Amino acid sequence: MKKVEVYYATYCPYSIKALKMLDEKGIEYKSYAIDDDEDKLREKLGEYYKIEGKVTVPQIIVDNKRIGGYDDIKKLDEEGRFDEIFLG
Known part of the structure; x- marks a missing residue:
């Protein structure tokens, strides 16, 4: 089973x-x-934050690899690659 982490904000649609x-x-x-x-976000997503200078939410990580946000997982689903990424 893959390790999936989601960093999110309760107010973010x-x-x-x-x-x-x-x-x-x-x-x-x-x-x-x-x-x-933002300090907690920077702490949890330090490497991504350093590379991009800013990180938005949500951020979805699968097996320590950043997948991105909602639009990214929606696109993976539309392309038929969602299961491959999340389920292996």
């Missing part, structure tokens, strides 16, 4: 959509509500 999509597809994940704590 894209975070809510991402969590809903993962739930509907039966993906088990560990979630971290970041909300307005």
